[in-house]
Amino acid sequence: MAIVVKRPKLSIFEKMYLPAIGKGLLITLSHAIKILRGKKKVTMQYPEEKWDANMPEHYRGAPALVKDEQGRERCVSCQLCEFICPPRAIKIVPGEIPSDDPWAKVEKRPKEFDIDMIRCIYCGMCEEVCPEQAIYLRKDYAITGLSREEMVHDKERLYEIGGVREGLVNKWNELK
Amino acid sequence: MELLFYLFSAVMILFGLGVVVSRNPVTSALCLVMSFVGLACLFIQLDAFFIGIIQILVYAGAVMVLFLFIIMLLDLKAEEGRQINYLALAGGLILCLVFVVQLGSVLTSFEAGDVGKTPQQPEMTTDKNPEGLSELAMERMAEKKLPDVHLVGWTLFTKYNFPLQVVAVLLLVSTIGVVLLSKRKLT
Amino acid sequence: MLEFFSQLTGLIEPTIKIVGLVFLVILPMVAYSVYAERRFSAILQDRVGPNRVGIPFTKVSLAGLGQPMADGLKFILKEDFTPDHVRKVYYWLAPALTMVPALLTCAVLPFGGYLKLPFVDDPFKLVIADLDVGILFVFAIASLGVYGIVLAGWASNSKYPFLGGVRSSSQMISYEISLGLSVIPILMIYGDLNLSNIVQQQHEQGWALLPITLDGFKPVVSMRDLLLLIPLFISFIIFVTSLFAETNRLPFDLPECETELVAGYHTEYSSMKFALFFLGEYAAMIIGSGFAVTLFLGGWSLPFGWGTNGEDSLFWGLVNVGTFFTKVIAFILFFIWVRWSIPRFRYDQLMRLGWVFFFEIALVNILLTAAILMLFRQG
Numbered sequence: 001m002a003i004v005v006k007r008p009k010l011s012i013f014e015k016m017y018l019p020a021i022g023k024g025l026l027i028t029l030s031h032a033i034k035i036l037r038g039k040k041k042v043t044m045q046y047p048e049e050k051w052d053a054n055m056p057e058h059y060r061g062a063p064a065l066v067k068d069e070q071g072r073e074r075c076v077s078c079q080l081c082e083f084i085c086p087p088r089a090i091k092i093v094p095g096e097i098p099s100d101d102p103w104a105k106v107e108k109r110p111k112e113f114d115i116d117m118i119r120c121i122y123c124g125m126c127e128e129v130c131p132e133q134a135i136y137l138r139k140d141y142a143i144t145g146l147s148r149e150e151m152v153h154d155k156e157r158l159y160e161i162g163g164v165r166e167g168l169v170n171k172w173n174e175l176k
Numbered sequence: 177m178e179l180l181f182y183l184f185s186a187v188m189i190l191f192g193l194g195v196v197v198s199r200n201p202v203t204s205a206l207c208l209v210m211s212f213v214g215l216a217c218l219f220i221q222l223d224a225f226f227i228g229i230i231q232i233l234v235y236a237g238a239v240m241v242l243f244l245f246i247i248m249l250l251d252l253k254a255e256e257g258r259q260i261n262y263l264a265l266a267g268g269l270i271l272c273l274v275f276v277v278q279l280g281s282v283l284t285s286f287e288a289g290d291v292g293k294t295p296q297q298p299e300m301t302t303d304k305n306p307e308g309l310s311e312l313a314m315e316r317m318a319e320k321k322l323p324d325v326h327l328v329g330w331t332l333f334t335k336y337n338f339p340l341q342v343v344a345v346l347l348l349v350s351t352i353g354v355v356l357l358s359k360r361k362l363t
Numbered sequence: 364m365l366e367f368f369s370q371l372t373g374l375i376e377p378t379i380k381i382v383g384l385v386f387l388v389i390l391p392m393v394a395y396s397v398y399a400e401r402r403f404s405a406i407l408q409d410r411v412g413p414n415r416v417g418i419p420f421t422k423v424s425l426a427g428l429g430q431p432m433a434d435g436l437k438f439i440l441k442e443d444f445t446p447d448h449v450r451k452v453y454y455w456l457a458p459a460l461t462m463v464p465a466l467l468t469c470a471v472l473p474f475g476g477y478l479k480l481p482f483v484d485d486p487f488k489l490v491i492a493d494l495d496v497g498i499l500f501v502f503a504i505a506s507l508g509v510y511g512i513v514l515a516g517w518a519s520n521s522k523y524p525f526l527g528g529v530r531s532s533s534q535m536i537s538y539e540i541s542l543g544l545s546v547i548p549i550l551m552i553y554g555d556l557n558l559s560n561i562v563q564q565q566h567e568q569g570w571a572l573l574p575i576t577l578d579g580f581k582p583v584v585s586m587r588d589l590l591l592l593i594p595l596f597i598s599f600i601i602f603v604t605s606l607f608a609e610t611n612r613l614p615f616d617l618p619e620c621e622t623e624l625v626a627g628y629h630t631e632y633s634s635m636k637f638a639l640f641f642l643g644e645y646a647a648m649i650i651g652s653g654f655a656v657t658l659f660l661g662g663w664s665l666p667f668g669w670g671t672n673g674e675d676s677l678f679w680g681l682v683n684v685g686t687f688f689t690k691v692i693a694f695i696l697f698f699i700w701v702r703w704s705i706p707r708f709r710y711d712q713l714m715r716l717g718w719v720f721f722f723e724i725a726l727v728n729i730l731l732t733a734a735i736l737m738l739f740r741q742g
Contacts, residue, residue, distance in 0.1 A: 018600075021705055028407040028704040035406050043411045202453070202517065209510070229499040237506025238536065241513065245532050248517045248525075312554055316495070325496055325556055 055139050060122045062140040063115055064162030065155065066133075072103055072172065073159075074134030077110040081126035081135055089119035090126065106172055113155040117143045133167050181221060188214035196268075199258075201247045205240060212236045226324045380491045384474060385466055388688075393645045394431035396695055400645075402427070403696060404703045435638070443634035446519075453518035458632065458639035461511030465646040467504045471497040472653045473559045475663045475684035476566070476672035486674050489663075489684065490559050497558035498550065501654060502543055505609065508647065509535045512611075512618060512628050515640070519631040527627030530710065531611060531618035537717040538608035538615075544725035545601035548594050548732040549658050562662030566672060570661030571595050576668035587739040594732040599659045601721050601728075606655060608717070610647045613702040617710055652694035656687065660694075663687040 013019060034040040044051060068074050077094035095111030097104055126135045138161055145151040153161070187210065194207035212235045219228030313326035332340050398413070405412030416433045417424035445454065475489030494500050509532050516528015549571060553561045569576045572595060574588035608615040619627030629640045656662060663683040664670070673680025708716070 021701075024704045025700060028700065031409055032403075032406045035409055040409060042409045045411070206510075206514075225494065225496045226499070229496050229503045233499060233503035233506060237503055237509070238539070241506070241509050241532055241536055244510075244513055245529070248513070248529070323495065325499075 052139070059139050059141075060124045060137045062117065062122075062138050062143050062153075062161060063120065063124075063126055063135055063158075064138050064140075064153075065113060065158040066136055066162040066165035066167075067159065068169070069164060069166045070173070071164075072106070073109050074132050074165075074167075074169070075110050075113065076106055076132055076134070077108050077113075078131065080129045080131065084125045084129045086123060086125065087119040087121050089116045089121075090114070091116075103172070110155060113158060115153045115158065117145075117151045117153055118148065133165075133169050136162060136165065138162065181218070184214045184217040184221070187211070188218070201250065202244065205244050205247055208243075209236045209240045212240070224324055226328055376487065377491060380487075380489075381470075384469060384472075384491060388474075389466065389469055389646065389649060392649055393642050394435065396645050396649060397434065397641075398427070398431050399695065400699050400702075401430070403699045407700065407703045438635050438638040441634040443636065446631050448520050449631060450518040450520060453514045454631075455636075457511050457515035457518055458636045458643070459511070460514060461508060461643035462639045462646065464504045464508040464511070465643050465650060468501050469650050469653065470494075471500050471558055472650065473562050473657060473662055474653075474687050475680060476563070477674040478680040478684075479673060479675060479677050481677065486680070488559065489673075489680070493557065493559055495557050498546060498556050498658075502539070505647075506535075506539055508643075511640075511643065515632070516618075516628040519628070521631060523624045523626075524628045524630045527618040527624050527630070530624075531628060534608055534611075534615065534617065534713065534717075537714060538605040538721075541601055541717055541721035541725050542605035542609060544722070544729065545598045545605065546658060547725075547729050548591075548598045551729070551732050551736060552591060552595075558657055558662075562657055562664060563672060565661045566664035567668060569668060570664070570666060571659045572599060573661070573666055575666075582667075587735070590735050590738075591732065594728045594735065595659070597724065597728045597731075599655075601725050602659070603655060605717075605721065606651045607698075607701070608713070610651050611644060612648060612698060614705040614708050615713055616707065617713060648698055649691065649695060652691050652698065653687075656690040656694055660690055662690075 031040075065073070065075055077092050079092050079094065082088075082090045082092050091112070091114045092110050093112040094108055097106055097109055103109075122137065124137050127137050140161060143151070191207040191210040191214065195204045195211065198204050198207065212231060216228040216231040216236075219225075219231060313323040313330070316323035316326070402412040402414075404410075412427070413430045414427040415424050416427055416429035418429065445451065470491045471494050473488075473490040473493075477486035478489055479486040512531040512535075513528045516524045516526075516531065519525070549561070550556060552571070553564050555561060555564075565571055567576075568574060569588070572592070574584065574592065576583045607613075611618050617627075618624075619629065624630070629637055632640060663686055664672075665682070665686055670682060671679045673683050
């Protein structure tokens with residue numbers, strides 16, 4: 001059984017259609033006047049004006065590696081992020097820390113750490129899974145490049161974006 | 177100017193031939209339109225602007241668009257593949273021949289065929305106002321221009337007023353008839 | 364031979380007018396009306412619109428005034444693709460057939476009164492062809508514009524263009540009638556078909572829709588003109604609405620409505636052939652606004668009978684040309700404003716509006732005009 005929708009009964013004024021057109025025209029005109037007088041601003045002129053200041057705390061931008069307050073690479077190349085990464089954007093080559101290094105007790109650090117930014121989907125799983133809090137999603141969103149190679153962030157670039165982050169992981173520090 | 181006459185005549189005749197010869201109905205229709213345009217140009221060359229423009233407006237702009245509209249809905253493949261009906265072709269040719277002979281006989285007995293190169297100014301009565309013709313038309317005639325729209329209207333509504341009204345009623349009746357026929361419910 | 368040369372020199376003046384008006388004014392206006400459409404629609408909808416393209420290889424953006432050039436270049440450089448299933452001759456003919464009638468009609472458009480150049484005795488009449496049947500010429504040529512769209516729809520040989528072509532032809536035939544009938548009151552009042560004379564009369568007696576002249580500072584209005592305003596206003600509304608339908612603009616852009624027909628009759632077209640359809644539509648819009656201005660809003664004349672027709676002074680001649688194009692541009696902006704405010708009609712509503720309302724109202728309107736003219740007839 002189909003539902004019969006009753007057509008609304010229109011008054012003669014409404015049936016004439018012209019007043020409604022006039023009303024519609026006035027609405028658009030009022031918007032135009034507001035814009036022309038600069039009372040209303042909706043669009044941002046992107047490359048000149050940026051939204052960065054209004055970025056929310058939880059914004060998920062480009063992933064990056066961080067060092068701790070003593071300049072140690074936090075990553076211990078456990079490769080959990082490599083396994084969890086849904087688009088398989090992360091590639092890690094683990095390396096041993098030589099015994100004469102002050103941080104020899106950490107034992108491992110990445111020899112190579114590449115994130116393919118063409119593949120990355122900014123899901124934040126790597127950040128979530130990292131036991132060392134070594135990988136973080138930053139607020140960088142304009143990741144551009146002219147070639148595929150350029151879009152692969154290597155270890156150096158990742159530390160450059162990431163910088164230093166003071167954090168909760170204290171297990172490698174000297175006991176006080 | 178003579179050159180233009182021959183040009184437009186050639187356009188008319190060539191596209192007229194195209195109407196008959198081409199197998200594709202759309203091509204035929206468009207050739208007819210071009211032939212109408214050529215005819216309109218000839219009218220305009222004779223200073224009959226009104227008739228020329230109306231030729232384009234009514235025939236090329238309205239009637240032929242409706243024709244084209246109908247033709248577009250036809251199955252063109254069937255039309256193009258149709259066999260030539262030789263009997264109809266022969267009949268048409270004979271009819272053309274008869275018409276050409278008649279035209280020739282009329283033209284040879286008609287002296288206005290050689291009026292000379294410069295078209296004569298039509299005889300205009302500037303001294304006395306023909307009843308009801310507007311002042312504007314009189315001004316134009318004084319300027320040796322042909323106010324053909326005014327003259328056509330004036331002639332239609334004074335000399336031939338009754339036939340005009342009859343034709344108008346006839347058209348109205350046919351319009352109402354069409355509406356009635358198309359609105360009739362299928363029982 | 365001498366006669367031939369004298370005929371050739373007679374061609375110089377029209378040639379200058381044609382080149383000046385069509386190539387230096389109308390065609391750039393077509394390109395820039397696309398830009399105006401994009402910018403103005405953006406303003407109406409709280410957006411910004413194209414404001415970046417300026418002088419190439421510099422940072423100068425000029426509020427995006429380079430956009431039409433860039434668009435034109437893009438159209439030329441795009442691949443001109445002819446699908447395999449089309450009827451080639453008509454497929455190539457159709458874009459030209461939409462552009463040509465649109466530009467042809469501007470031959471009788473009086474874009475100014477006279478221009479009195481220094482060192483030249485006779486003032487130039489600012490109209491390409493001063494035809495005594497001007498309005499009929501416009502309707503005749505404009506009615507040929509249907510062929511382009513119909514042929515495009517048919518020659519494309521696929522279903523959406525075909526439906527667009529069918530819709531367009533029936534729409535244009537229907538609205539030509541109300542367009543023609545709505546102009547008749549004007550012809551009855553001014554008693555002439557020559558557009559220059561109609562404008563000259565409006566210049567002397569006040570515009571058709573503003574029949575006021577100033578005597579010093581005292582407005583002069585006659586009872587006859589005030590009464591005639593009623594049928595003229597009705598005519599104006601019917602004329603403008605039919606103009607929207609004739610130029611296939613929203614709210615009557617059913618031949619190309621995207622939601623139902625992809626792009627209508629030009630679905631199969633690309634590159635410059637598509638651009639010709641696109642620009643033909645805008646050219647028709649500009650020249651349509653030109654005629655609305657000429658017939659109802661006084662053409663090149665200033666309101667209240669100010670100024671002269673430029674027969675004796677260069678200054679007023681130029682002012683008149685400026686007035687005309689200002690009015691046309693204002694009317695184009697109105698076109699754009701309507702397009703971005705009103706939703707599309709349904710097809711049966713469109714046909715109903717044309718045949719059941721406008722046709723009858725226009726007929727009654729002619730009778731009303733005749734009655735008023737009879738009432739005030741002298742002698």
